[in-house]
Amino acid sequence: MDFIDLIKERKSIRHFTAELPPREVILECLEAASWAPNPTSQQPWKFIILSGESLKKMCRVIADNFAKAAAELAKQPAPAVSDGMAQELKARKDRSFSEMLSFLKEKGADIQTIGAGNFAFHHAPMGIMFVTYPCKNQNYLKAAVAAMENFLLAATARGLGTCWINAVSICQESIKKGLDLEPDLILVDGVAVGYPVKDSSLNQIPRHRLPVEEVTEFL
Ligand SMILES: Cc1cc2nc3c(=O)[nH]c(=O)nc-3n(C[C@H](O)[C@H](O)[C@H](O)COP(=O)(O)O)c2cc1C
Secondary structure (H helix, E strand, O other), X not given: OOHHHHHHHOOEOOOEOOOOOOHXXXXXXXXXXXXXXXXXXXXXXXXXXXXXXXXXXXXXXXXXXXXXXXXXXXXXXXXXXXXXXXXXXHHHHHHHHHHHHHHHHXXXXXXXXXXXXXXXXXXXXXXXXXXEOOOOOOXXXXXXXXXXXXXXXXXXXXXXXXXXXXXXXXXXXXHHHHOOOOOOOEEEEEEEEEOEXXXXXXXXXXXXXXXXXXXXXXX
């Protein structure tokens, strides 16, 4: 498959079979992740794989702590985005949410499923936490995110489904305590991993991108 077609084929999967992906396939995809660009070849990342009891434990920690962590986050001052841009971003979010909700309603899917699924890694058999370390600028974080995207694409190429899980960074302090991880780690985010249930409406949610000219400027 053409590489650009593969990029477009990757999509967020929110309904997985119970089959655990083989360790060697996961390691192959993480090795691809590790070829991401990174500052002075420091490779400032760590990949923590959870399945079975460890994944259940993390999901429990998330479910127990998400509301409080999200409320703390909401108290933080709004970032300095111009009013116009903030409105535009909100409008894009509202459009995609309303399209998703009407699609799922039309398919008879339980709308609560996605929301609850976020606390449960969408019931995937495996979760991976992408971790980095504190640094004065955001370079380690940027590199870890580049590694995440490499992983998502490599996983797509191997027939795996993935979904980015934001609750991991939101609940990171509780997760680090609950899973006995070093306190100075930065949990960039999690990825749910497994094999997609092909015909599930949760995996067919309409996806769009703006015409690239709209978000591009040639100076
Ligand atoms: C930073 C970030 C956080 C995300 N968090 C979640 C999440 O917690 N749960 C979820 O189901 N999808 C999450 N996603 C996936 C987005 O919802 C998804 O990428 C977007 O709707 C576009 O759909 P696509 O990935 O199928 O192209 C996240 C994506 C990013 C980049």
